[in-house]
Amino acid sequence: MLKFIKNHMESITGIEIYPLISLLIFFTFFVILFWWVFTAKKEYIQKVSNLPLEDNIKSL
Structure with missing residues (x-):
């Protein structure tokens, strides 16, 4: 499962900017x-x- 996600993420162009934006x-x-x-x-x-x-303090 993790290998699938890693391979899928590597195929997305420009994804390396998102961790930088989050930081x-x-x-x-x-x-x-x-x-x-x-x-x-x-x-x-x-x-x-x-x-x-x-x-x-006022009670509810």
């Missing part, structure tokens, strides 16, 4: 995420981190 999307996402974490306002981080500890 680029993955890397870009985490760079943006790290940038957001380091530039987020401290007040917002504090407010969001205290949400699970608040007593006045």
Whole structure:
């Protein structure tokens, strides 16, 4: 089964670009995420981190 898939994938022209595109999307996402974490306002981080500890949460 694996040999069939490998042979089939090798027959597709231009398929070698897809792993590179996936890596680029993955890397870009985490760079943006790290940038957001380091530039987020401290007040917002504090407010969001205290949400699970608040007593006045409305019940569903």
